Amino acid sequence: MMGGVCKMLKRPSKFEDVVGHTHLIEFLKNHVSGGTLPRFLILEGDEGLGKTTIAKLISLALCCESENKPCYTCKTCTDIMSNVIDKNMETKNVKLFNMSINGGKDSAKDVVDNFNLGVSGIKTKVILLDEAHAMSDAAQEVFLVDTEYLPSNVYVILITTNSYNLIPTLKSRAFSIKLNKLKKVDLMILLKDIVRERNLNVQGGDATLGLIADWADGKPRIALNLLSGFQSNSAVSADLIKEFIGYVDVDDVIDLLSYLGGSMTHGLMYINSLHLSDGILDICLEVLKIKKGLASFKLNMDDALKVRTKLANVDEEVLVKFIYEFAALVKVNKRGLIASFIKAHPMYSSLVDFNPSILQEELQQKSDLVLEEPDYSERKAPTMESLLQNGSIVEVF
């Protein structure tokens, strides 16, 4: 998927559809209509910001046949809208090259062969080079002379996530435009449009959408892709979103760790209700830093205060032991978390001294307990209830 900065799931086919990048769009429109846009451009920005979409909109504006560019109604405009923008297919006016596929010197020569209006009768031509950073140095050298002497009405736009890979001599010939990340407020506008369009039932409103916006870190495509995973008319809850993005609440992790200085049983019950994610380990490490009196750049002052108060009874060694066990897990699952928790808990040594056969006898005396292996056929982590019920928790000890 290429484009991203769209008001609707459909890619924006007009400058007016682009959310955010307000100053850039204004700048582009002014220079296109004034005929003052440099003919060799570099469009740089992180993945998912909509660089390719904006490059296509620039192409459309440049090629428009009307006085008032872009008109979106002339033959060239509609041609570019339906082919280049909607289908990622080139037209007589707009040529598309992906340099991650054609990054070598020979393909660079093929590209340069396009640096003219030819005999097609078109008035303007735009050549888009996507993933331009993938070009070899030799390929870039090929462009050096020809980008300096571009015929009038022939434009070349290099699209890249990282212009460091471009040779300085080539870069110095181009006019560079850097795309910034979107503000959260702009991402929220995009997300709300999708919600409306797909009639999604968002539980928790803005706070739930805010989770997506925060996680997407200013990149519209990332945010939209997540929401596109939901079917029309379906419910979108904070829990589902958290599951998708592997979100971990710092408070949850602090609460979990607090049980390492308290009741093991309550801790196990808490784990049973905990939302699992790979992110737990990162937060544990940050908590350890705070316990050691070091600065954490990920946790805020409030979190640090909670660590100091809620984890006052948790020994640093216990915390390290827990992290050691937990980090060794191949995959984060409830069973592994339970095992790590039990092994790190100060009560563990008394459990090890305890003879499991006594517990086994005690369990067997209670005839209502089913002593069966838990059913893992569903590949879901067993629940705490099932572990306690069928006695398999004894194995862990």
Ligand SMILES: [Zn+2]
């Ligand atoms: Zn037009």
